[in-house]
Amino acid sequence: MNTDQVKGALKEVAGKVQQKTGEVINSPEQQVKGVAKQVEGNVQKNYGDAKEAVKDAQK
Numbered sequence: 001m002n003t004d005q006v007k008g009a010l011k012e013v014a015g016k017v018q019q020k021t022g023e024v025i026n027s028p029e030q031q032v033k034g035v036a037k038q039v040e041g042n043v044q045k046n047y048g049d050a051k052e053a054v055k056d057a058q059k
Contacts (some may be wrong), residue, residue, distance in 0.1 A: 001048075001052070002051055002052055004044050004045065004047050004051060005045055005049060005052065007044055007048075008041045008046070008047070008048055009045055010041070011038070012037075012041035014037055014041070015033075015035065015038030015040070016038060017034070018030055018031075018033055018034030019031050019034025020034070
């Protein structure tokens with residue numbers, strides 16, 4: 001695992017928490033920010049996965 005995979009996964013989790021918190025407190029703004037953070041985390045995790053695949057292919 002590389003840092004992009006870890007950071008991306010953490011952002012996804014943080015985004016889910018933020019989204020659920022927004023639902024609980026009835027804050028559409030927090031819900032949207034949470035979803036955006038999830039997407040950002042997913043992109044970063046996928047980037048890390050791709051880097052790892054390239055690294056593995058070079059071996």
